[in-house]
Amino acid sequence: MLQAAEFYDRKHKQAGRWNGPIGAIGIEVLKVLLNRFADWKTGRLDPAIDTICDKLRRSRAAVVRALARLKAHGFLDWVRRTEPTDNAGAAGPQVRQITNAYGFDISRLPKAAAAWMRKVLGNAPPPDCEAARREAHLAETEAMLAGVSAEQQARFIAGDDALGDALAAMGRALDTSASSRKGQNPGDGE
Incomplete structure (x- = not known):
């Protein structure tokens, strides 16, 4: 600087x-x-x-x-x-610079x-505080995405354009087909 x-x-x-x-x-x-x-x-x-x-x-x-x-x-x-x-009751602002x-x-x-x-x-690598902030943001995003459907994940990642629509449709299909897992993977005990 x-x-x-x-x-x-x-x-x-x-x-x-x-x-x-x-x-x-x-x-x-x-x-x-x-x-x-x-x-x-x-x-x-x-x-x-x-x-x-x-x-x-x-x-x-x-x-x-x-x-x-x-x-x-x-x-x-x-x-x-x-x-x-501590100027209680005095006129004007009660702060000092x-x-x-x-x-x-x-x-x-x-x-x-x-x-x-x-x-x-x-x-140059980012400062430690920026690296920690990025790491925390990534962890929060991953935790948020783990709790939503595949359709919502696709919409979050791709946005609201045509690609987002296509990926959201694929996510919706995954969500509906994955809801009934019985018989999809023989030998998984279900």
């Missing part, structure tokens, strides 16, 4: 300008988020802006502008979070940066 941001910043830097669209401080902010604050085991990334400022020894205004540039160019996103306060939760959404990257990442990463 950091290398893609550096590539994007260099590629889109205009002649005679000091920085590209992300800027040197934007690259520093992204680097510290990725290397110092991201907990890659839990996915947690929620440092306070003042903590980022202290780590980089940059002003709050510079860090806030850098975060905004990173968000505008698709390299970073965040969710503003709040928590309830806490640190933002930051995240990276590769689908929001600019095309040039996304292409660069695909080129560098190639066919």
